[in-house]
Amino acid sequence: MERQTINKNKRVFSAEPTKLSPSEVFTRKYTSHLVPALKKLNMDKNSPQINQLTVKHEVDMALALSAQEFAWSRFLLEKLSSSNNPTTTISSSSNGTRIPERSCKEDEDGEIEEKLRELQKLLPGGEEMNVEEMLIEIGNYIKCLELQTSALKSIVQDTT
Amino acid sequence: MDLSVLERVKWLQQQQMVSPDFFEILGSDGREELKRVESYLGNNNDELQSFRHYETIDGCISRTSSFQIEQVKNNEENRVIALQHKRKTEGKTEKIENKKKKKIKTEDETESSMKGKSNMSNSETSSEIQKRDYIHVRARRGEATDRHSLAERARREKLSKKMKCLQDIVPGCNKVTGKAGMLDEIINYVQSLQQQVEFLSMKLSVLNPELEYHINELSTKQFQACFTDLPEAVSKQLMMVDASSFPLQHQESLDYSVINSIQTTTLGSKDQTSSGWEIHSQSLYNNLRTDSVSSFFSLE
Numbered sequence: 001m002e003r004q005t006i007n008k009n010k011r012v013f014s015a016e017p018t019k020l021s022p023s024e025v026f027t028r029k030y031t032s033h034l035v036p037a038l039k040k041l042n043m044d045k046n047s048p049q050i051n052q053l054t055v056k057h058e059v060d061m062a063l064a065l066s067a068q069e070f071a072w073s074r075f076l077l078e079k080l081s082s083s084n085n086p087t088t089t090i091s092s093s094s095n096g097t098r099i100p101e102r103s104c105k106e107d108e109d110g111e112i113e114e115k116l117r118e119l120q121k122l123l124p125g126g127e128e129m130n131v132e133e134m135l136i137e138i139g140n141y142i143k144c145l146e147l148q149t150s151a152l153k154s155i156v157q158d159t160t
Numbered sequence: 161m162d163l164s165v166l167e168r169v170k171w172l173q174q175q176q177m178v179s180p181d182f183f184e185i186l187g188s189d190g191r192e193e194l195k196r197v198e199s200y201l202g203n204n205n206d207e208l209q210s211f212r213h214y215e216t217i218d219g220c221i222s223r224t225s226s227f228q229i230e231q232v233k234n235n236e237e238n239r240v241i242a243l244q245h246k247r248k249t250e251g252k253t254e255k256i257e258n259k260k261k262k263k264i265k266t267e268d269e270t271e272s273s274m275k276g277k278s279n280m281s282n283s284e285t286s287s288e289i290q291k292r293d294y295i296h297v298r299a300r301r302g303e304a305t306d307r308h309s310l311a312e313r314a315r316r317e318k319l320s321k322k323m324k325c326l327q328d329i330v331p332g333c334n335k336v337t338g339k340a341g342m343l344d345e346i347i348n349y350v351q352s353l354q355q356q357v358e359f360l361s362m363k364l365s366v367l368n369p370e371l372e373y374h375i376n377e378l379s380t381k382q383f384q385a386c387f388t389d390l391p392e393a394v395s396k397q398l399m400m401v402d403a404s405s406f407p408l409q410h411q412e413s414l415d416y417s418v419i420n421s422i423q424t425t426t427l428g429s430k431d432q433t434s435s436g437w438e439i440h441s442q443s444l445y446n447n448l449r450t451d452s453v454s455s456f457f458s459l460e
Binding site for chain 1: 318319322323325326329330339340343344346347349350351353354356357358360361362363364365367
């Protein structure tokens with residue numbers, strides 16, 4: 001792939017279209033959302049102290065905006081935009097316990113159902129989907145979460 | 161309409177589902193056998209009428225896999241018998257949508273292991289291809305064949321397919337077997353990812369005041385970490401914000417997405433008019449201009 005030299009005042013077009021993997025596209029989008037937003041938070045004179053919740057809000061918003069092709073991002077956006085006061089949209093800190101296993105075979109299906117419901121709660125908007133859709137969306141969501149964590153890690157590392 | 165078995169087979173042949181060698185293989189003894197079979201089973205014409213789209217050959221073979229196969233010739237007869245059995249029990253299921261089972265693979269294997277069955281396999285594959293527009297479910301031997309259980313089984317198959325996809329994504333799922341264990345793993349993984357995000361955002365909120373000064377290294381380093389194959393000069397471009405007054409870049413999605421973020425990530429002020437975001441973006445440009453990245457921006 002060839003790149004032309006970039007001049008300040010000229011419009012530049014690359015020689016060939018860029019072929020990026022979806023994960024790269026997502027990471028770029030995500031960082032391009034998050035970093036200016038964080039800068040803006042910094043610049044904002046109204047809130048001199050940056051709240052953890054506001055940062056969380058920005059983080060989630062960036063995630064939702066960068067993954068707009070997925071259904072869960074729509075739900076996440078709705079949740080975030082509907083809340084005036086930024087609240088933690090993903091409350092995961094309290095759910096650290098494992099689901100106790102039942103040895104009875106009759107309960108097996110019920111157990112699986114219960115776990116699927118639990119999974120639905122984790123996914124934003126998961127409760128409104130049926131199980132098949134939800135499983136597909138969970139896969140996308142996990143991928144995006146992984147990319148988000150790696151992006152955040154690199155941001156944090158660079159600032160320390 | 162009353163069709164004898166032979167006539168039905170002839171009809172199938174006309175539909176190009178059965179090879180013309182079938183009759184030869186049957187031989188004269190076979191035809192007598194067929195007549196015997198027909199009388200044994202009686203006339204199940206109503207159900208048979210609906211078998212236009214049924215995989216007749218597949219039906220035979222899936223049954224024969226559980227039969228004891230001694231002679232080649234006997235197999236043919238067994239197939240026809242099995243076909244009749246199948247037709248009897250699964251007549252009603254033809255009218256609902258079914259899904260094609262992967263047993264066809266095993267059927268192919270049993271097929272290839274038999275001698276002189278190349279003709280049959282050809283007709284089988286052609287019938288498979290013809291049936292693609294229908295979704296078929298195969299009832300295995302000993303399983304219920306009523307509508308609900310078939311639909312239930314199709315649903316379960318879809319679920320297990322998706323679980324397999326998830327298995328590839330979530331690390332450590334391979335060691336655990338069974339749906340419940342895998343679901344557990346997935347739940348724990350998602351929770352841990354979300355906790356990580358929370359923790360990192362907390363860290364970020366503590367470090368945020370220092371963010372501004374490091375934006376330069378940040379832009380280059382993090383993108384280099386992600387995309388090692390891109391040259392550094394290009395990666396710096398990615399901090400560009402406005403499309404209209406800045407050099408056009410190859411990643412168009414970036415421009416509009418950033419503009420959207422300015423619009424939507426402002427807390428507390430919902431009514432962002434178009435002039436409003438321009439002002440905001442201008443302030444951002446001023447900030448970014450001080451960085452070395454801004455060397456790529458055109459000045460207003």
